[in-house]
Amino acid sequence: MSQSLVDKIARAVLYEGYILYPYRPSVKSQQRWTFGGIYPKAYSEAQQGSDPYLMQTQCLLRGDEAATITLAIRFLHLTARTNEVPEQGSAGGGPGYRQIPMIEVAGRIFQSWQEAVERQIDLGDVTLSELLGHSRRESFSFPYTRSIEPLTDSDGRTVGRIVRDQQQIVGTVEFCAEQKADGVFLLTARVINETPLDDVQNVIRDVAQLSSFASTHMILTVCKGEFISPTDPPASLRDLADECSNIGCWPVLVGEAGATDTLLVSPIILSDYPEIAPESPGDLFDGCEIDEILTLRIMTLTDEEKRQAIAVDPLAADMMACTAALARDQLMSLHGVMRRPASAPLHTENHYG
Helix, strand or coil, X not given: CXXXXXXXXXXXXXXXXXXXXXXXXXXXXXXXXXXXXXXXXHHHHHCCCCCCCEEEEEEEEEEEEEEEEEEEEEEEEEEEEEEEEEECCCCCCCCEEEEECEEEECCEEEECEEEEEEEEEECCXXXXXXXXXXCEEEEEEECCEEEEEEEECCCCCEEEEEEEEECXXXXXXXXXXXXXXXXXXXXXXXXXECCXXXXXXXXXXXXXXCCCEEEEEEEEXXXXXXXXXXXXXXXXXXXXHHCCCCECCEEEECCCXXXXXXXXXXXXXXXXXXXXXXXXXXXXXXXXXXHHHHHHHHHCCCHHHHHHHHHHCHHHHHHHHHHHCCCHXXXXXXXXXXXXXCCCCCCCHHHHC
């Protein structure tokens, strides 16, 4: 497995809905976290499942019971970021605080917005024999946290603060296997959001989202075995592949073309062996064709609009800086590239034998 290549693809997937567009509170495209969202189960059920509470993948594996498998789940844990300024005369004699959508301090804009931190759950190595008839179930949780960052002006006076609230999340991973034919096994992996919510019937979606997993995806690797391409299986296994049930995800082979030891379970549709476009000069948007469109979009922003976009998030600020530093030949290299569609390697019985 090429870990570096897999990590680049997974990172592009993780942040696909995070800063894909230069989001600002003043523009219409404020809806984020549109990919790979897993909502609290109680909320999902109260909404008749309009927002899912689980992600499930099923895939075929060729090998024997000695094959060793690893499963990693990655997602973004959202954080509500709020600006507050002192308000004198509150109860208790000290300054109270009131929320404001935006504050400018020492030439910098700070906006109330949402951030996110990466989370990863690793199940470690497990043999296929351990998964047969014995579903592995592991729970995980991250506690509620609050942090306060003072904002000081050029004279060192505190003029406000940034409050970051991150809600508790609780989840479960289920992993099992079933033999379907001689040397062929069906793997099933599920991620379930079991975060408790009070008064769930009256919880609005924006609030439930703060207790959700965003941009969720999984990475499966195998030693002494081979994953079968879910989208292009050999003819002898096509019927079994068609029976696989994938909920809210799209599994594809990743790594060097022809490799069969790693599967990326993506919340967006990809082909087998996706690649980061070599023309992409850094972490811009998704590392693919969209880079040129959104780079040009950023170049049309006014200075004030750019200031607002930079204020959204440190990652957005890095992206804006990278875009501003692009040389003319780098901009031109993003345009007009034609490629032959990537084709999966031919699958024959000998290939998997």
